[in-house]
Amino acid sequence: MTVFLIIIVIALLGITLWQMSKILKLSKSHSSEDPSIATENDNKTQGYMMLGFLIVFNLFMLYNFWEYSRFYLPEAASAHGVQFDNLMFLSLGIIIFVQFITQFLLHYFTFIYRGQKGRRAYFYADNDKLEFVWTILPVLVLSGLIIYGLFTWSDIMNVEEDEDTIVIELYAYQFGWKARYAGEDNTLGKANVRFIKGINSVGVDESDTYAMDDKIVGSLHLPVNKKVLFKMRSQDVLHSAYFPFFRAQMNVVPGMITQFGFTPTITSEEMRNTDYMIDKVKTINEIRKENSEELVANGDMALDPYEFEYYLLCNKICGVSHYNMQMKIVVESEEDYKQWLAEQESFGETMAKQKDK
Template identity: 65%
Template sequence: MTVFLVLIVIILFAIAIWQMSKIYKLSKPVNKDSSFQHEVANDKDNRINAKLMLMFLIFMYFLMGYCFWYYSRFYLPEASSDHGGLYDSLFFITLAVIMFVQLVTQVLIHWFSYKYHGKKGRRALFYADNDKLEFIWTIIPVIVLSGLIIYGLFTWSDIMNFEKDEDALVVELYAQRFNWKARYAGEDRILGNANVRFIEGVNTVGVDASDDDGMDDVITQELHLPVGKQVVFKLRSQDVLHSAYMPHFRAQMNVVPGMITQFSFTPTVTTKEIRETDYIKDKMRRIQKIRTEKSKELVASGQAQLDDYENFDYYLLCNKICGQSHYNMQMKIVVETQEEYEEWIATQKTFKQTIAQQ
């Protein structure tokens, strides 16, 4: 694949040099005795290129429509958080505006290229200055972009400027290359102080052992969230810049070394519920088909067979290229009922119990 990409780059570079040489030739003055005057496009050439412009326009929109249809199976399902609808509305409105603008501009560009293609004796109309046109194509983008920016700011404010509920679940997401850990606040709903300088032995996230608020904290390798309950995330990084990315919840926040960032959302769809949706069932059937075919290839080559991919799960990912194993930096998220969450958290050891067993 690398060799193939290198060949493509070399070919494209050669084409670019060839085109630049043609531009250089066109920029040179034409003498009457020069043979170059025979290379100037005639009416036939212009007609052919004008029709090609229309054909390219049709091809471009056919390809765009095909891509929208074919790759629609990779779209995310409906958001699994309460703020996800706001995020999706902003995204689709922005996409609709962009698609409308490019539809109009591309049609005009290609149609005018066809309609006003070069003909012998035709002279192009030249405007040295037109205040009316300049005002129109300046003020319209200003109004549209200002509207999108203001709408985006209000949406961002609604999502980020949250009020913490009294019974909100407080969870710290601790990032380290190439791993995630979750630290839950105990019954006091307060996370204990932590610092990378305290990392030693079983104290993998640097909880301050002298802080009583941290004694009932719970540190896990799997993130469990109760449905319908606000979750406030505190984020820390041990080494480099990471980004906590939960696509199905429309949530992402940078994790910055030396500081604590935060965001909050309320899960609305449990893991069990999303597994029963038609979108996820179809997605899992496609994945299982690919894995089955891959397993047959491995068996035929004498390698071990892949395990079945049983069910869909939410995941916390890193959305910053943080190093060589960045692709594998993920943590399973389980959204469940309050009762199921309480049963699970009751089985986890507190920080006090962990250091006591050291």
Template identity: 60%
Template sequence: MTAFLVVLVIILFGVAALQMSKIFKMSRGKQTDTSEIADDKDNNINGYLMLGLVLFTYLLLIVCFWKWGDVLLPKAASEHGTGIDNLMLVSMILIFIVGFFTLWLLSYFAFKYRGKTGQRATFFADNDKLEFIWTIIPVIVLAGLIIYGLFTWTDIMNIDTEDDPMVVELYAYQFDWRARYGGNDNTLGEANVRLIEGVNQLGVDASDPNAQDDIVVNELHLPVGRKVIFKMRSQDVLHSAYMPHFRAQMNCVPGMITQFAFTPTITTAEMRQDEEVVAKVQKINELRREKSAALAAKGEEALEPYEFDYLLLCNKICGTNHYNMQMKIVVETQEEYDAWIAQQATIAEALKQ
């Protein structure tokens, strides 16, 4: 890699030196050699190249949508996710419309008004009407989009506690996650990183009465249809709790508690039956079978079949093993959740062992 970079730097230096020599040559005054001056043939070539560029860009866009259009996330699995997806859709439609016509006009005008012998360009010192149009229209569009986004953000971040939400702490550290439930009282006990010792990986204050029934797990279970408030902490560096299928993300900042809330609407079992998810899983497993065949030929262990699961990921580059920082999320019925949580040991029980 280093050798490649060295060669690349040498090439770029050579190109820069060549261009500098041309500049010095042209700055010597009137020259009889006109080979460096563009003629009609050069202008025609560049004009047609601009048209070719816009057509190539459109073709590339179509190919990307056709080939990789199925790698997008499936439908949102949270109540607020629909609002996020709608905001994203409106933003992308505006971007594509503006980008499509802007790129075409840029390339078309570069072709139509390419240089020709004896033709002079018309120059406008100012044009109030044009300046008004290309200033006011973007202001109106962007203001509408920003206001729409602010209302969406406010609705998401306005946490209503009247619905008796469940409180869960997400604890990030290099390079893993832990979740802490508030127990029967649905109240998290006090915690401090200075209290981390032995099995007390989260630094929970065992002397706090609210901490006695807290439950620490390495797999997050959520009951469908119930709002969950996530309290987020980080032990070491800046992490980011990212749950893509729920359209949720919030930074985990050392020394402070951040929070985010959402209501899951689709269980893991239901999402696994979704047609779009089923197709994605089949495609992934086809790729895994091909890879496993290649690994088997080398005498290596084959890949296990993939099964869809919700995941909690870290969306900040937090260190060398950042890519592997994830935790499984299971969304299930209230009855299934109650049965699972009843089997988990509380902080008081864990500290006695």
């Protein structure tokens, strides 16, 4: 009851103070200026502030583009990546151009048409020409971007599977990747998560003769300048196969097969020796060296030097170890690729060894 009375007293005190403020406002002389009405000096100040903000905003934007351009990915390492980058930079260029024009007009008009004594605003209900311009122009620009984007999408997504196409299955699971290559028959055997048992970790159908020469590996090797088509499966939850340097990404969905294809154009060694990557590796190793000094001082192991490699990443938050879900990608010459593939053990050989145990 005491608390309730205290609340009532506080509420009444607040109402009293509010009413007193109204009385004081009414008691002021009518000759004094109303502070709620902007003066000509206020309008001038606000106009210059808007002009100043326009200058500072654009300088800040240019600084960010200059300072953080080093975080851009280097040139695309796939054939379609050039189209992807062109579309992105074209869209970005249009956005920056339109942003600059509209922001300039907004802030400049606020400055030049600021309130002044004796000036009256010109009012008109509508302007058909202006309405036509700012309706048709965006329609034309967006239509052009959409049509260009559709053609780009079609070129990237419609991968024709012919004799020269290398078909590789990517198998996602919490929290890792496996790759399955077709053997000499160039045909992947059937697979299903229901067949997962023991060392058959990706669920290959042992009764399918096409599966016996398949090769299951923990790293991805790709021949340069050869078309690759990925067939993707997930064992458990939704994952996303993300190849940042190849400008490729595709969801890996449980219960269905998704696919994405591209042609690698830059080997791992060539990318490693680019000016961009040499500078980036140097910067990373300088940071790791500084961190290692602190670790060693605390009795821990020093960090190993960083060396660039392509990686396949998961771009969906698929669980607690999502950050660690990656697989090394090696892009190499066709001869090196064939030699590596020949050295890998086939699924049939693996199962035969298991039965002999």
